[in-house]
Amino acid sequence: MTASQTLKRLVAPLVDPAVYDFWAQKVHPTLSWDRCLARVVERHVEARDTVSLILKPNGLFAGFAPGQHLNVTVEVNGVRLTRSYSPSDAVNKDGRIRLTIKAIAQGKVSQHLVHNCQIGDVVELGRAYGDMTLPKEPHAWLFVTAGSGITPIMSLLNTLTQRPLQQPISLIYWARTRADLCFSEALHEMSESDPLLKIHTVLTRETNRVDKELDGHPRESLFRNLVPDLERRRIYTCGPHGFVQSVESLLADKAAAFQSESFSPAAVVTTAGAPVSVFLSKSNISVQIASGVPLLEALEAEGLKPAYGCRMGICNTCSCQKQDGTTTDTRNGNTFSEPGAVRLCINSANSDLTLEL
Amino acid sequence: MTSSMTSVLKNSAKTHRPNDTQLAAFGAELDALRERTLTDLGERDARYIRRIYAAVRYTEVIGRGLLFFGLFPPAWIVGTLLLGISKILDNMELGHNVIHGQYDWMNDPHLSGKTFEWDIVGTADHWRKTHNYSHHTYTNIKGMDEDIGYGVLRLFPEQRWRPFFIGQPIYALIFALLFQWGVAIQDLRFGQYFKGKKTGKEMLEEMKPFLKKSRRQLIKDYVIFPLIAGPFFVPVLLGNLVANGIRNLWTYTIIFCGHFTADVELFPKSVLRDESRGQWYYRQIRGSSNLTGSKLLHIMSGNLSHQIEHHLFPDIPAHRYEEMSQEVRAICQRYGVHYNRGPLVKQFSQVIWRILRYSLPSKYVPIKASA
Incomplete structure (x- = not known):
């Protein structure tokens, strides 16, 4: 325990966290007794309806492992709302976190973060969670993602490519159109600089496809063609619920390991009495x-x-x-x-x- | 028309109760007003309560700061007043309203009705029980709402006179000066202990949270802050004492004006049987009275100047009551329900009159089951 932590524990009975936060935030907007607050310091447009926010958290942030998610709490029209987002970058030495957020129609938080959030705004962060993280030893990977499922994968890729790869990695990335693709440039640069990294994009609704862009939904032939050594790959897949389910049914028993994560709201029971x-x-x-x-x-x-x-x-x-x-x-x-x-x-x-x- | 006839007519207009069908429609109109307001809650309300919170903090710091220079009389006076204002805002517009859960929709852990704690000797948990539950559910029902005279005062002819009440002008004054203590021990039921219904051990166990909270408050106001002031120990201590006293007198005044003015009614327990939403609303209105006045009065009273609206909608942010009251009055007018309001001086005079009048014997009026 550091000296400041000991001091904090000693004076804790005398401190009302709300009062402490009120005065501390007159000094700096992210100071807090017990809440992890983070300030938005940069904002970048990544794709249509998608932005990256660079956050600078206060000292209470416990860190994250690439591939994990963070609960982000923002206040929208007076109400604090919490959603889970993934950092899309490796762990930075300066402690900054990059979150990439896609605005969903009717999504109160994503609409707010993408369209209304300004540099200087403060958000609250929860503890990082999720077990789609990197094991210590190198593996041959296959990442399969759709839509904003790219964000945790991007964090993994950014971490893996910090050193020359020892094993092949493939990313197959689904999006509706080219305008919906995030990190196109960064992904292109990554694959240029390491021959072991292969990146494939699949566009389901693009009218004029170029280069090696593919189309259609997940199917076994597509995976077999792009990744002939499927059997030795570890697979992480991340995306909407239906997408992840279909990938799972196609690949779960054909690869060395398979892990998935999906996002979609819990099913609502409509018949009263059920x-x-x-x-x-x-x-x-x-x-x-x-x-x-x-x-x-x-x-x-x-x-x-x-x-x-x-x-x-x-x-x-x-x-x-x-x-x-x-x-x-x-x-x-x-x-x-x-x-x-x-x-x-x-x-x-x-x-x-x-x-x- | 003779004057006595006019007064009879007036009285019957004041106690007019619509029939049950009318009350159902009456309730539906109030429900609709409630829904309209709930859907409109948002940033404006969040900003408002945070501004109140900031006002509590600033007045407290400036007040306590000035008291450190308390040997200089103007600093002592202004410091004491500001600290009193801070405590009033903390207890009423902030604490009372947040503890009702009026701002729970914001989902802010610092403004949560279940966990908020305030600058007063009574615990918020105890208040949640005596006030939020007993008083608000059983408003003005004799034998169930313990706020009727707080167990020491006789304010209605429906309460039986005993010789003890002769001294009630004095009790009322002491109760006003020590109001925070009276409210703090309201649920401890010392009477049961003195009657031998509770053992000393049980009594002590029940008192623990209160003892802990009041010790914390006493140490804060009468030890720590005076000690920080060093040589100015005494002026700081006195300033804190007077500030607590100002808050006590003011909260007492406002709360008594809310339920003990001349025209408010008491109800028998029987009203609870199958009480409809409309009947419940009607009882809340007939058991409460409003204060008219400036925006400042409304804020300083925690908007309990809109006691009627507060009792109709205890979970709606209180700063909305002013605008809701226009509609509530109009609805009451349409159904012929008397809406009791008046300036502070008039309403409080009626409270004092009740305290004096019912200290003396009067004919016991058995409570009538109007509902």
């Missing part, structure tokens, strides 16, 4: 309850005793953090998919949930 599973993270138990029934009632029916008061949405006693899942306000029918406080007595489950109870 069972959903609720994980209570503090008590570490899971229960099955019916969707469409106020959570307080449903949990009590399972023999649980969450704190409650008025049972009509006034007193906030039964309020608890929903960490994951979609709920419906039983009074007005509005659905709510963001993590945040929910009052158990006036909200019902719409999907599997994780509650901080």
